[in-house]
Amino acid sequence: MGRGGYVRKRLVLMVFVLFGVTIVIFGMVHFLPGDPAVVLLGDRATQQNIAELHDQLGLNKPLYEQYWQFVSGFVQGQMGTSLQFKQPVRDMVVSRLPITIGLAVYAMALTGLFTLTFGLLAAVKKGGWVDQLIRVTFLLVLTTPNFWLGILLILLLSLGLKWFPVAGFGNTFQEHVWYLFLPSLTLGLQLAAVLIRNLRSQVILTMRSDYVRTARAKGLLERIVLLQHVLRNALLSTVTIFGLQFGFLVGGTLVIETVFAIPGMGQLLFQSITSRDYPVVQAITVITAIMVILVNLAVDLSYSLLDPRVTYE
Amino acid sequence: MSENVLNSAVLTNVAAVPRLSYSMRLQKVGLNGTLLAGLILLGVVILVALAAPLLTPYDPIVQKLDEAFKPPFSAGHLLGTDNFGRDLWSRIIYSARLDLQIGVISVLFPFLFGSFAGISTGYLGGRLDTLFMRVVDVLMAFPFLVLVVAIMSVLGAGLVNLYIAFGLVSWIWYARIARAETLATRNLEYVQAARTIGCSTWRIMARHILPNVIGPGLVYVFTSMVLAILTGATLSYLGLGPQPPTPEWGAMIAAGRQFLLQAWWMTALPGFALLVLGIALSLIGDGLAEKR
Numbered sequence: 001m002g003r004g005g006y007v008r009k010r011l012v013l014m015v016f017v018l019f020g021v022t023i024v025i026f027g028m029v030h031f032l033p034g035d036p037a038v039v040l041l042g043d044r045a046t047q048q049n050i051a052e053l054h055d056q057l058g059l060n061k062p063l064y065e066q067y068w069q070f071v072s073g074f075v076q077g078q079m080g081t082s083l084q085f086k087q088p089v090r091d092m093v094v095s096r097l098p099i100t101i102g103l104a105v106y107a108m109a110l111t112g113l114f115t116l117t118f119g120l121l122a123a124v125k126k127g128g129w130v131d132q133l134i135r136v137t138f139l140l141v142l143t144t145p146n147f148w149l150g151i152l153l154i155l156l157l158s159l160g161l162k163w164f165p166v167a168g169f170g171n172t173f174q175e176h177v178w179y180l181f182l183p184s185l186t187l188g189l190q191l192a193a194v195l196i197r198n199l200r201s202q203v204i205l206t207m208r209s210d211y212v213r214t215a216r217a218k219g220l221l222e223r224i225v226l227l228q229h230v231l232r233n234a235l236l237s238t239v240t241i242f243g244l245q246f247g248f249l250v251g252g253t254l255v256i257e258t259v260f261a262i263p264g265m266g267q268l269l270f271q272s273i274t275s276r277d278y279p280v281v282q283a284i285t286v287i288t289a290i291m292v293i294l295v296n297l298a299v300d301l302s303y304s305l306l307d308p309r310v311t312y313e
Numbered sequence: 314m315s316e317n318v319l320n321s322a323v324l325t326n327v328a329a330v331p332r333l334s335y336s337m338r339l340q341k342v343g344l345n346g347t348l349l350a351g352l353i354l355l356g357v358v359i360l361v362a363l364a365a366p367l368l369t370p371y372d373p374i375v376q377k378l379d380e381a382f383k384p385p386f387s388a389g390h391l392l393g394t395d396n397f398g399r400d401l402w403s404r405i406i407y408s409a410r411l412d413l414q415i416g417v418i419s420v421l422f423p424f425l426f427g428s429f430a431g432i433s434t435g436y437l438g439g440r441l442d443t444l445f446m447r448v449v450d451v452l453m454a455f456p457f458l459v460l461v462v463a464i465m466s467v468l469g470a471g472l473v474n475l476y477i478a479f480g481l482v483s484w485i486w487y488a489r490i491a492r493a494e495t496l497a498t499r500n501l502e503y504v505q506a507a508r509t510i511g512c513s514t515w516r517i518m519a520r521h522i523l524p525n526v527i528g529p530g531l532v533y534v535f536t537s538m539v540l541a542i543l544t545g546a547t548l549s550y551l552g553l554g555p556q557p558p559t560p561e562w563g564a565m566i567a568a569g570r571q572f573l574l575q576a577w578w579m580t581a582l583p584g585f586a587l588l589v590l591g592i593a594l595s596l597i598g599d600g601l602a603e604k605r
Contacts (some may be wrong), residue, residue, distance in 0.1 A: 013450075020451030024460075028467055143591030145543050147550050148566055148584035155577055251458025255547055269459075270551050273466040285463045289454045 010297055021289045022074070025282050026067050057083075074286065080279035084272065089283045092268060097287065099169065100264035103187075104253045104291075106180050110188030111195065111249075115238065118192070119199030120226065126204055138193040146252050150186040150259040157182060167261035183260045187252050191245060198241050202234035209233075236306055243299035247292045254288075348600025354593035362409035371400035373407040373560045382576050393578045395568070401578065405586050408560040412590060415472070415545040416538040419479040427484035428523075428530050431491025436499050436518050445488070452485045461544065462553070470553040475545060486537060487530050494526035535598035539591050546587055562587045 079089035254266030272280035380398035546563030569579025
């Protein structure tokens, strides 16, 4: 099967997974204990008020009808109305989505930079003090809670050395790059901590291959051997791990937004949770799930670019 | 008398054996350096948590506003005080109890249920297994934290709900691990032998499969305990965990956030405690993985 056929098959599968995703999100609100109406009304919850709100939210219609409304609305881009802000959820999310995606992409770029630099360095200097230093540093980063790491960076680099802004997002593209550097650094360091370990061991493994010995024997520069023969083969497994970790990056991005006061989806999500604004929570959850699904599709497709021997069956 | 002779004979013999290197001696008792370091560090944290009332004269909750914002190494307050004049060291060590509890409880139930689900689906196969794999596909599509947070938005904030939300999402990891191991085991000779002599399916799963497939899941327990504690701290940083004035590291970091310039120690020190516990558990996880 060629790549086209594979993509088609994956897209069909994706529709099924998305169906499952909507069932989970829908089921969450409807099957977990806790009545959104009671929670929303709080102290004002009388029998009558609850019944009225049920009516207003459509919670007394049959389940399948509610589900159909939820899904068909989503497909048409209607995600309901925010209970807290009385605005269409779509408008609220659409303005914030690019910010969150931008932050995630920025973080991924830094992750790539750190992973390649330190992963290769650690592998080449295997066992030496450079390797040990990289290992210990990133072990520490890995076990550090990301929101705390973010605050420490603010404390050191923003408040202390005054190199970076404390919080916010900026107005122009240059300002965005400037303002989002520390949050992306926080996320990038943590994701890289996972990937560096993997890339290091993969590079060390690949360097023992026959074709690497051959490449060296025919007198290629070590740099070329490393980048073209070793790295390209070693990256395959690191890219897989990246796909598996992407969900954590998305979660981390949402949290880091609250640390650095970036007006993205994370801020909205956590505000909405405190106020039990579940249409917003549902929308953001589905959107992030779609992001994870798409990235994993991209990861699967990148295999054949990295290694032409990979065929899709 | 004869015992003494025996003992001295044993001792001489031991002396005759060439001295084992440190790492070899560790391996003899089933340890390695990483594992040992992790266990010692975790032991210290548990000890400090248990002995908390003996290690500090201060109550972690009672406020003394005239003592607020004392920096570390002030008289009477080794790690300083917070904005309510509460001793930071007391709050940090009392919080260790809670964070250890979060780590254990939020891992225990998903581990038990997930391993059970993984072994059953892996061994029984068929439609049950197909259905299970589809459930995995769907649950894996969610970013972990987002799903936990979404569930908590329905259940409400608080510690018990945190356990429920974490459990509902994380059992799938253990189930996947146990299933993969079970698939590799289900047709081995000793399982076939058990089947041939007419053991019931339950007995095979419990007595023959379980002991042989549970290892990787157990190793993963420590790795995911780090994640559980970090997630717990993240959720309480976001105000979804145990409610104030209960001391919890994540909530303490959040509380210190607004006094970053006045009192950096309010944010820096609880995070450091979190880091120490995280490192202890990661070392144990790595150490166990090295052993396998």
